[in-house]
Amino acid sequence: MNNENEVELLHHDADGIQELDNLLPRWWVWLFWGCNIFAVAYMLYYHTFNLGDLQEAEYAREARAGEQLKTAALAAFESNLDSLQPATDESTLASGSQIYTTYCAPCHRADGGGLVGPNLTDDYWIHGTSYQDNLRTIINGVPEKGMITWRGVLKPNEVQAVASFIYKLRGSNPPDPKPAENTAPAASAGPSQFE
Numbered sequence: 001m002n003n004e005n006e007v008e009l010l011h012h013d014a015d016g017i018q019e020l021d022n023l024l025p026r027w028w029v030w031l032f033w034g035c036n037i038f039a040v041a042y043m044l045y046y047h048t049f050n051l052g053d054l055q056e057a058e059y060a061r062e063a064r065a066g067e068q069l070k071t072a073a074l075a076a077f078e079s080n081l082d083s084l085q086p087a088t089d090e091s092t093l094a095s096g097s098q099i100y101t102t103y104c105a106p107c108h109r110a111d112g113g114g115l116v117g118p119n120l121t122d123d124y125w126i127h128g129t130s131y132q133d134n135l136r137t138i139i140n141g142v143p144e145k146g147m148i149t150w151r152g153v154l155k156p157n158e159v160q161a162v163a164s165f166i167y168k169l170r171g172s173n174p175p176d177p178k179p180a181e182n183t184a185p186a187a188s189a190g191p192s193q194f195e
């Protein structure tokens, strides 16, 4: 055998074409055997001894962890509702307005005057007058009356933003509103916010 740097012609030829017997570069050989060893180790680990999760199980595990985070965040938000106040800063109200236009306006009308859903601008409330009552209605919905449950659909900060936005619609007197469902302002309302 020649030393590593020399080349040798193989003893065959096809129509005058001959082949050189070069040594394969070291890095190539390492890579080749490295891949082989990796492949065998991978197969044993994942498919023979089932020591690691395949991507489907991995996905399910991460999705479960995500659900838990979400449930915990929602639970923390909901247990904290009573201490929340409507936001008044421009950027929260702007994002609330956007959420309202996308999700709520089809039922409550763009100006809150009411369509399928009740008027949100007057002093008459079915499910309580306070900001916190509104938050609860938005989160829990009233499924049997056609008000969707927004828990898990809107994030806590989005619920607060849209509730702050509709809070600001109170007293805006839009033209041609949907008539009040109740005959009197809700008893729990106390003095109107606008007196």
Ligand code: HEC
Binding pocket: 099, 100, 103, 104, 105, 106, 107, 108, 116, 117, 118, 120, 124, 125, 126, 127, 128, 134, 137, 138, 142, 145, 146, 147, 148, 150, 162, 163, 166
């Ligand atoms: C599919 C139609 C629909 C959509 C969409 C909808 N609502 Fe409603 N909403 C209703 C109906 C119907 C009621 C009245 C429920 C009842 O009669 O008890 C209601 C009631 C409410 C109430 C309570 C009103 C009261 O008088 O106590 C609030 C607050 C409210 N919706 C806010 C929202 C917000 C905020 C959104 C968007 C995130 C929204 N709604 C999206 C149909 C809808």
